Amino acid sequence: MKFTALKNGGDWLAISGAVFTAIGLGTSAAQAHGFVGDRFFPPTIQTDDPFAVDELAFPTVTAFQNPGETDVSFSFSKEIFPKFALAFFETYVNLAPEGMPSVGGFDNLSLNAKYQLLENVPHEAIFSVGLDWDVGGTGAKKIGADSANLFTPTIYFGKGFGDLPDALKYARPFALTGTVGEELPTRADPNNLDWGFALEYNLPYLQSQVKDIGLPEPFKHMIPVVEFAFSTPENRGGGPTSGTINPGILYENNYFQIGAEAIIPANSDSGSQVGAVFQIQIYIDDIWPKLFGHPVFGE
């Protein structure tokens, strides 16, 4: 498949539909998404989670007010072999600078391969490796899509704190996930170290594993989270570290997760405008267990 052909929404939708249907042809036993032992790690919004599983996020809407920008994203991940998944990510960007006509278009297509290298069930820990590829030239130049490829080898980790002693049992619902990736541009741009992490307090975990404190709906299905996403230039005059701090809430349902976070600049080098992001994560392995939740090849 030549992804450079994906230059407009029609082609992109048609091809994504073909992928969707082709995946539906293979079925076998279902397996869980985002679990290490007793611990469920929810998919986070700003930092990729460490799981190589079937995931569908649509839409992810990101908005900033001044200058105006609204992004609508779609991402899909499919486990191809056990613990190995391929994913693609696409964003439609609409820019509306003050006093100027708005302009919109698709950003570069992003592809990802990820492998879950290690899992430690008693310690609720996971470690994965992967590679991101922002495919240069697949996006619209009018919204500033880069013509050069960008490769980012990345490590992913997750750690739940269910192994804390009894004296700290109310800290057991905490979990930390994160990523560290080295951007490798294919032209003379700065190399950046992309790093981020998400700290969450899993109220469903508290209710079902530690102490049923009688939380009512909808709170018993909520996970407060703070995500931190940073980029540190390493050379070629790339400037200081910049990034965002993103506090928010994830709400878990049997079939989907709804998430909303604020986007707050972490320092003066990260800009001054506050934004917001909203996402629906569809648990496709629950809605279509015969189609998703298992690798295409192998068990």
Next chain:
Amino acid sequence: MKTNLIQRWPLICALFLVLQSPAWAHAFLDHSDPTVGSTVTNSPREVKIWFTQELEPAFSSVQVQEAQGKEVDKKDVHLDEKNKSLLIVSLPKLVPGTYTVNWHVVSVDTHRMQGHFEFTIK
């Protein structure tokens, strides 16, 4: 017209799959008796766990262990006759102490889940 159909085809396809597929999901623990992390004054006669989905009885189990890890339940795990999402195991009269409930279940769509919690008898 043809272009519109091609563009909308994946959405039509997704809608078709939604309509065709029965919706199932992972079986999460909803609540239990004794409740998770609770302290009770009398030895309970059984442990009941309500899940969010119906379970496969052949692949679903509950073990109640005392502090040293010895299983103390009557090993008669079964689903409630009227409620296939309620898993039950009987207990003998237990002495005061802290007990751990370990559960492994498979929901009717074959999703595996596991978990554990404690309760204390005063």
